[in-house]
Amino acid sequence: MEKCLLLSLILLFFHFPSFSSSSSFNSSLCHHDESFALLQFKSSFTIDTPCVKSPMKTATWKNGTDCCSWHGVTCDTVSGHVIGLNLGCEGFQGILHPNSTLFNIVHLQTLNLSNNGFYGSYFDSKFGRFTSLTHLDLSNTHVGGEIPSQISYLSKLQSLHLSGHYELVWKETTLKRLVQNATSLRELFLDYSDMSSLRHNSMDAIFNQSSLISLDLTDCELQGPIPPSFSNLTRLTFLSLAQNNLNGSIPSSFSNLQNLIHLYLSGNSLSGQIPDVFGRMTKLQVFYLASNKLEGQIPSSLFNLNQLVDLDCAYNKLEGPLHNKIAGFQKLIYLRLNDNLLNGTIPSSLLSLPSLVLLYLSNNRLTGPISEISSYSLEYLSLCNNKLQGDIPNSIFNLANLITLCLSSNNLSGVVNFQDFTKLQKLDSLSLSHNSQLSLNFEYNVTYHFSQLTKLDLSSLSLTEFPKLLGKLESLDLSNNKLNGTVSNWLLETSRSLNLSQNLFTSIDQISRNSDQLGDLDLSFNLLVGNLSVSICNLSSLEFLNLGHNNFTGNIPQCLANLPSLQILDLQMNNFYGTLPNNFSKSSKLITLNLNDNQLEGYFPKSLSHCENLQVLNLRNNKMEDKFPVWLQTLQYLKVLVLRDNKLHGHIANLKIRHPFPSLVIFDISSNNFTGPLPKAYLKYFEAMKKVTQVKDDDSLLYMEMMLSYRADNTKGNVSYYDSVTVTTKGIKMTLTKIPTMFVSIDFSRNKFNGGIPNDIGELHALKGLNLSHNRLTGPIPQSIQNLTNLESLDLSSNMLTGMIPAELTNLNSLEVLDLSNNHLVGEIPQGKQFNTFTNDSYKGNLGLCGLPLSKKCGPEQHSPPSANNFWSEEKFGFGWKPVAIGYGCGFVFGIGLGYYMFLIGKPRWFVMIFGGHPKRRVNRRT
Known part of the structure; x- marks a missing residue:
């Protein structure tokens, strides 16, 4: 008996292979009408490059083959109906029409069309036909329009992803009916859709959906305070209300959400203090509060969260000192507290966190010295724009993983050997500017090598010299120093963007063609004299040239008008004379032309009209005569x-x-x-x-x-x-x-x-x-x-x-x-x-x-x-109008003659004073 039963099961398995987890083994399972509908659906779009580097799923869709074997297609193992389509990132381009054959596949349970280009498409009411859907993902498909009320027919939904649709508009009744009908909803991602018309009772309907595990309402134009009903979502692990217009304080009832792992509240107008309730949220790993109006001290409970990986409280008005002893944060990787009002010293415990990769404390009021740093995993350290004092700690040069280091705009002092920074061979950006008491020590005849450095900011350090660098700098800022003499070619070859403004340079070398990669050059506010050499046009890649506030004379080189990439040309406050260049090209990319306060003369060149991108033209205080x-x-x-x-x-x-x-x-x-x-x-x-x-x-x-x-x-x-x-x-x-x-x-x-x-x-x-x-x-x-x-x-x-x-x-x-x-x-x-x-x-x-x-x-x-009648009234003057007219006529002729003479000689000061003018205002004609 047992053998017969076993044999029957084996025969049953081979006769009905659809009982297995994959339906691709049986060519008879696929329904012909559904196979035809899928092929028609595919052919209604052009297919661009997919957004992931993997073979296109629809490449396996061939007429005459079993659709249940096609990639991206799942069939029911009993009925053979198509119940799942996973076509995310397939590269579809075109309109999803209301008569699309997609809507004929009515047995769908999961539908993923995310990250395709359905530009110009509208969310059609026929999506309501898919009453068996449990998972629907239309995120980032560029579908627009008002969400149809028929979406509420999808009562079996467990997951709804409509992210990334600024064009999608929710009506209050539609959203309310959806969340009331879809009682098993676990994931609701509606970020970047338009909910501006929703009132709080609609939001309460969402927050009463106790089955929710993930809720994303990022940038949905929500307004008002956070509704108290959200505390019902005790199963939530993911919550984002970021980038809205929410105001009021953060409710203390957040303490009920003890399963939260990700919490995003940044980019709102939340105010008041951060409530000290997060100590109970022990599972929290990511917490964003940035870009609000929060005040007061950071609650101590935040510093005790042992699972926290990413904390962002930047761009608020938080104040007070940081806690000296940090019990938690042992797994913390990213910490952003920049752009607040924090004061006091930087706790040494913060600089010794074992997993810390990013620490942003810039734009605060922190004081005192920087203690030794033992967070050797640090890659990004920004302490700029504070009031930090003392020497740069030697331990910084042991941070071998450091990519960004910003210490600018502090009160740091002492002597630093520039050679020490070459130990940080992963360094991409270094900023030490605006530390007036900090002294950089350069060795003579040494070329400093940085393999990864692209940005170097040494502005306002009273530098009198600068060494040769070997590397691939994109941006070098040496402004507001005491560099003098001649701007050499090797300096022009150091970087693609070079700021040498507010120094004491007096001349520029004849520029070689080796500097043709220089894109941005600022030499304003120097002591440059003489003619501007035409060799400046060897900088064929120039996009930005600022030579303003110098003592250049002579003509403006004609070739500047034909530099192919030049967008900004600023030559103001010099002594250039002669006429403007008259050969501005039709391919000109000029955006700004500042030539004010020179001695330019002559006519406006009509070729200026070729500069179709021009936004600013300033020729103030010249001698143009036209x-x-x-x-x-x-x-x-x-x-x-x-x-x-x-x-x-x-x-x-x-x-x-x-x-x-x-x-x-x-x-x-x-x-x-x-x-x-x-x-x-x-x-x-x-x-x-x-x-x-x-x-x-x-x-x-x-x-x-x-x-x-x-x-x-x-x-x-x-x-x-x-x-x-x-x-x-x-x-x-x-x-x-x-x-x-x-x-x-x-x-x-x-x-x-x-x-x-x-x-x-x-x-x-x-x-x-x-x-x-x-x-x-x-x-x-x-x-x-x-x-x-x-x-x-x-x-x-x-x-x-x-x-x-x-x-x-x-x-x-x-x-x-x-x-x-x-x-x-x-x-x-x-x-x-x-x-x-x-x-x-x-x-x-x-x-x-x-x-x-x-x-x-x-x-x-x-x-x-x-009125004229009153003026000529005999009663008012006591005599007739004829004598007045005679006198008026004679006076009029005399007045015209005198007035004409005054205009010819430029309205002398005495005449203006006699007739009630303001001498100071009249004399100072150029205001």
């Missing part, structure tokens, strides 16, 4: 145009293009000889000046930063350059060493513009500064200026404006400086809000104005502008 270069208005990316203090003249003609200067935010043509009306077409179509830039939540300013990107061979990191500009704003001449992106300014002052101020100026809502002073403008102040609600400085002084000051201007709540002096304004000065802060100087030289802050009081007749 008409306005109207052809510049075609440059789509030009943000800053400064032509002030030249000899430019004539009308500004309007070319008939639809959007002139679409990106311009700073336009300064002051102190020239422009005539005619203000360029109305420009004021009407300055598109970038109409768009108000919002302030960031942390009130930090963003600046115009020019980034030089990686080269194609990826051998060079980004180099940032901040443009500077000198402007007159709020009545003060000031240099912006970094230009805030929010700074929007127009300065047409000190020209000969006439006519009225166009009403269209009121559409430039982003304006911060508007200066039309010292022209010949007439007519009233436009009421439309009331729409410039971001305006901080308004200067209309020294014109011939008439009428009353519009009362609506009192609504300019941001206005800090107002100058309407020396016009022909009349009537009562508006009162209230910002206008109550302005002094007499804002209104002087307007004989018809009255009211505070002037001492002249207003009578009943001065509350409105005088």
Whole structure:
């Protein structure tokens, strides 16, 4: 009997091989309709390079073969239906259409299409057909649109991965219904989808899903405090609420989540102290709290977690000293406490942790000496920008695995033999800058060899010499030292990015072609004299060249205009003369051209219009003599145009293009000889000046930063350059060493513009500064200026404006400086809000104005502008209008003649003083 039973089982096994774990042995299992559907599904896409280095699964999909034997396909061992598809990273490219044959395979239990390129696809409601699904992974597939309500039909789901979809939008009812129906849900990864419309009761529904083990809601635009219901998720091992807009304090009920291994709360606005509740979370291995607004001391319980591998509390406002004795952290590999307010000394126990690989304590207030370091596993050590004192400990040179060492911006002292750093042959980045009492000892006639070093920062160390280096440096910063003499060729060959600014160099060697790999060269603020040699163009790979603030003379080499890679050229504050290069190439990559404060003359070269990427053009304070270069208005990316203090003249003609200067935010043509009306077409179509830039939540300013990107061979990191500009704003001449992106300014002052101020100026809502002073403008102040609600400085002084000051201007709540002096304004000065802060100087030289802050009081007749009938009234003057007209006519002729003479001789100071002008302001024409 037993033998018969055994024989029956053997026969059964061979007759039904589908009972085995693999269904690929039986060619009769695959259903023809499902095989056809899979082949049709595959053919609906192009296949690009897979994201993993392994053979494509669908390469085994052949017509006439058993689909259950295909890679990536799993079949049920009894029914033969396809129940699993694993096609992640397959390289599919194309749209997942609603009529896709994929939706005909209705018995699917697991579906993985992650990391494919379904660009332009929408999450279709037909996914609701897969009612047997337990695992669905559509992460990083670029599927967009609103999540359909039919997803709630997938009640058997245990794992749902929809990560990486900024285009996916959740409705509150859909998410709530899903988590209520899918009672066995264990993994829920919805990071980078849009949940901005969700309220807290929807989040409570998720946090009541007690079966969850993993929950990822990273960057889902969640708002408000962390709901208290999350403490129900006692089975969680993974929780990420990072990169949202969560605020409030960290709930103490986190202590209930004692199974957590990974906890990510970084990138929110959480505030208050870190609660001392994490001592019970003994399984915690990764804990991220970075980039919040947390304050107070780090709780001692964190330092007792024995399983912790990665702790990140950077970019907060944590303060107080670190704990001297660290009982836990024996497995800690990564510790980031940088960018806080920590003080006191660095505990020696922290520098002796056995597994520590990365320690970031930079940008704090730590003091005292650096104790001996015995964490020999250290690879990344950053202690820069603190108040550390004393010598660099010798034990640092025993850290053979060290890759990054940053000790800059401290108070370190003593003498260090530079040769000792060559012991660290894995060192990639070394920064010792801004330690004024630290002395580096170089040996004469020694070439220092670094096999891996790519970045060396020795700025502000009072160096008088620098040795030859052998290696492959990408970035060398020797700025703000006392290096002098000639910049030699071997120095130019040392690195791809070389900063020698703020030294005492007086000349440059004739540059050889061996330096043609140099990409960035900064020699600004030196003592360089003489002509700039054309050998500078042997640096054929130059992307960034800054020779500003020197004493160069002569012509600018024409070849600079044709350097193929040059993006930033800064020659400001020299004594260059002659004309601009006139051969700018059509392939030019120039982004910034700063030639201000030289002695350049002549015309604008029209080849400048070839620089289609140009964002900043500054020719301030030269001797350019030309008409306005109207052809510049075609440059789509030009943000800053400064032509002030030249000899430019004539009308500004309007070319008939639809959007002139679409990106311009700073336009300064002051102190020239422009005539005619203000360029109305420009004021009407300055598109970038109409768009108000919002302030960031942390009130930090963003600046115009020019980034030089990686080269194609990826051998060079980004180099940032901040443009500077000198402007007159709020009545003060000031240099912006970094230009805030929010700074929007127009300065047409000190020209000969006439006519009225166009009403269209009121559409430039982003304006911060508007200066039309010292022209010949007439007519009233436009009421439309009331729409410039971001305006901080308004200067209309020294014109011939008439009428009353519009009362609506009192609504300019941001206005800090107002100058309407020396016009022909009349009537009562508006009162209230910002206008109550302005002094007499804002209104002087307007004989018809009255009211505070002037001492002249207003009578009943001065509350409105005088009419022509009142002016010529016989009753007012006591005699008829004819004698007045006769006298007026004679005076008018005399006045015209005298006025013409005054303009010819340049408005002498005595004449200005007699007629109520401000002598200091008039004399100092260039402000």
